[in-house]
Amino acid sequence: MMLKILSGNQVKALDAAHVKLKRISSLNLMECAAAGFIDWWKSKNFDKNSPIYVFCGAGNNGGDGFAIARLLYQSGFHIQVYKCFGDATRLSPDASINFKLLPEEIRLKSWQEFDFANGGILIDCFIGVGFQGALRTEAQEIISSINSFQGKVISVDIPSGLPSDDMLEGVCVKADYTVTFAFPKLSLLFPEHGHYTGDLALVDIGIWEEEYLPFESPYFFLRKKDISGFHRKYSRFSHKGDFGKVLITAGSVGKMGAAILSAKSALRTGSGLVNALIPESERHIIQISVPEVMCLFDLPKDLTGFDAIGIGPGIGFEKKAELLKSLFEGYSNPMVLDADAITLLGEHPELLSQIPKGSILTPHLKEFERILGKTNNHKERLGKASDFCKKWKLNLVIKGANSVICLADGRQIFNSSGTSYMATAGSGDVLTGMITSFLGQGYSPEAAMICGVYQHGLAGEIAGKGKRRGTIASDIIDAIPETFVRLDIS
Numbered sequence: 094m095m096l097k098i099l100s101g102n103q104v105k106a107l108d109a110a111h112v113k114l115k116r117i118s119s120l121n122l123m124e125c126a127a128a129g130f131i132d133w134w135k136s137k138n139f140d141k142n143s144p145i146y147v148f149c150g151a152g153n154n155g156g157d158g159f160a161i162a163r164l165l166y167q168s169g170f171h172i173q174v175y176k177c178f179g180d181a182t183r184l185s186p187d188a189s190i191n192f193k194l195l196p197e198e199i200r201l202k203s204w205q206e207f208d209f210a211n212g213g214i215l216i217d218c219f220i221g222v223g224f225q226g227a228l229r230t231e232a233q234e235i236i237s238s239i240n241s242f243q244g245k246v247i248s249v250d251i252p253s254g255l256p257s258d259d260m261l262e263g264v265c266v267k268a269d270y271t272v273t274f275a276f277p278k279l280s281l282l283f284p285e286h287g288h289y290t291g292d293l294a295l296v297d298i299g300i301w302e303e304e305y306l307p308f309e310s311p312y313f314f315l316r317k318k319d320i321s322g323f324h325r326k327y328s329r330f331s332h333k334g335d336f337g338k339v340l341i342t343a344g345s346v347g348k349m350g351a352a353i354l355s356a357k358s359a360l361r362t363g364s365g366l367v368n369a370l371i372p373e374s375e376r377h378i379i380q381i382s383v384p385e386v387m388c389l390f391d392l393p394k395d396l397t398g399f400d401a402i403g404i405g406p407g408i409g410f411e412k413k414a415e416l417l418k419s420l421f422e423g424y425s426n427p428m429v430l431d432a433d434a435i436t437l438l439g440e441h442p443e444l445l446s447q448i449p450k451g452s453i454l455t456p457h458l459k460e461f462e463r464i465l466g467k468t469n470n471h472k473e474r475l476g477k478a479s480d481f482c483k484k485w486k487l488n489l490v491i492k493g494a495n496s497v498i499c500l501a502d503g504r505q506i507f508n509s510s511g512t513s514y515m516a517t518a519g520s521g522d523v524l525t526g527m528i529t530s531f532l533g534q535g536y537s538p539e540a541a542m543i544c545g546v547y548q549h550g551l552a553g554e555i556a557g558k559g560k561r562r563g564t565i566a567s568d569i570i571d572a573i574p575e576t577f578v579r580l581d582i583s
């Protein structure tokens with residue numbers, strides 16, 4: 094089971110159901126959230142001498158802030174609490190209790206008294222998922238002031254002012270870190286909001302995934318613990334044939350690197366046999382760099398012997414629409430379509446209905462728009478992707494930070510692995526090889542995408558750790574085997 098991403102409106106009902114099931118009070122849940130925040134805090138080793146300013150609103154997000162202030166104070170940090178509400182404001186019941194529990198030694202002031210030219214750490218507990226309607230004038234002022242703060246900003250649950258499920262329209266806190274509770278709020282995963290969210294951390298507050306079952310949502314969050322359940326188990330009697338025979342159609346004159354990267358990735362992901370369909374004139378390049386690959390120069394008449402086919406990286410466009418057509422006519426199992434193959438589909442929409450059902454398209458943003466048209470933002474993109482997948486019974490991977498796996502049944506799964514160091518030429522070719530390989534090993538399209546996308550991100554993290562911005566696609570391939578080790582997959 095994967096973690097469901099609920100809407101901000103569903104949070105209250107989830108909390109209420111949880112509190113009832115576990116026979117705890119909502120105050121306990123708030124304490125659990127604050128304690129979870131402290132665990133994250135400890136992992137960051139922030140300077141003990143740094144002044145800490147906790148900005149609290151009047152709702153439960155503010156309540157989290159009072160509890161966090163108390164716990165940090167008890168751990169020996171220098172804390173000041175700033176109220177973002179007037180004296181006449183009524184606090185939420187749990188915020189009110191935590192407000193009264195603040196140790197007397199903690200200085201309590203109004204936000205107007207704060208000198209935003211200060212350094213240190215500001216913890217933003219002003220507004221959480223209870224944000225509704227348009228931001229009131231004073232709240233805008235508070236948020237703009239927080240954004241002029243010179244030190245680090247940590248937002249609790251969500252940057253104040255960011256709607257939990259929609260695109261940002263007004264101002265919102267620009268956080269260096271966002272520590273979110275239970276599940277990542279949808280809007281924290283939109284690329285447009287990366288600038289506001291900063292580094293994202295998820296804190297478990299004890300709500301089991303089963304407790305999400307009664308709540309409807311098409312969105313899921315993919316984590317390390319989910320992956321092993323999607324893998325096939327091999328025995329000691331397994332032979333080369335069990336690991337699949339795949340055909341990679343990639344590369345053209347001057348772009349043979351794409352073929353090398355995809356084919357090598359398929360091998361490193363475990364394919365038993367990799368055939369590469371390439372121009373004959375270019376055979377030496379691939380045979381020298383990846384001797385394990387067998388080359389084909391014409392599309393075989395009978396394609397049924399291949400367990401999976403991946404097509405697109407670097408193929409160019411000349412006579413390639415015909416090639417796609419022949420593939421679709423001769424092969425009825427799901428295949429992987431990437432890069433130039435997607436651009437061709439954009440130019441020949443009449444081919445969409447001929448793609449084998451369950452196939453996987455892996456566009457980056459520009460390629461996405463070539464088949465689905467222009468989109469103004471990620472929210473719109475997710476909607477268009479969902480309609481497209483359901484209409485054509487196809488799957489999509491929208492590549493980027495938190496790549497989204499869009500399934501033909503409408504579910505959309507956000508990946509959690511990866512690093513910005515993977516934004517490098519050929520990184521997508523690696524993903525094509527990995528997903529094709531898993532398909533060829535007998536995985537369902539869903540399992541192949543899940544394992545491929547997650548492990549591609551993990552391989553990028555492993556490669557990026559030592560190489561940072563110097564990471565190249567070949568480093569990601571070299572790190573693929575280590576992903577099986579880290580996930581304890583044989």
Ligand SMILES: NC(=O)C1=CN([C@@H]2O[C@H](COP(=O)(O)OP(=O)(O)OC[C@H]3O[C@@H](n4cnc5c(N)ncnc54)[C@H](O)[C@@H]3O)[C@@H](O)[C@H]2O)[C@@H](O)CC1
Pocket residue numbers: 104108122123126150151152153154155156157185219220221222223224225226227228229232249250251274275298
């Ligand atoms: N399962 C969970 O997610 C849990 C949630 N908790 C916390 O509770 C929060 C939700 O608490 P609430 O529902 O009380 O709401 P919030 O505290 O998120 O928001 C309510 C506050 O925001 C202000 N506000 C709302 N819309 C505004 C607008 N347009 N302009 C200006 N001010 C506005 C309200 O006046 C009120 O002070 C979560 O974000 C989280 O921090 C935790 O305490 C416990 C567990």
Ligand SMILES: [K+]
Pocket residue numbers: 154217218219220221248249250251252253
């Ligand atoms: K907040």
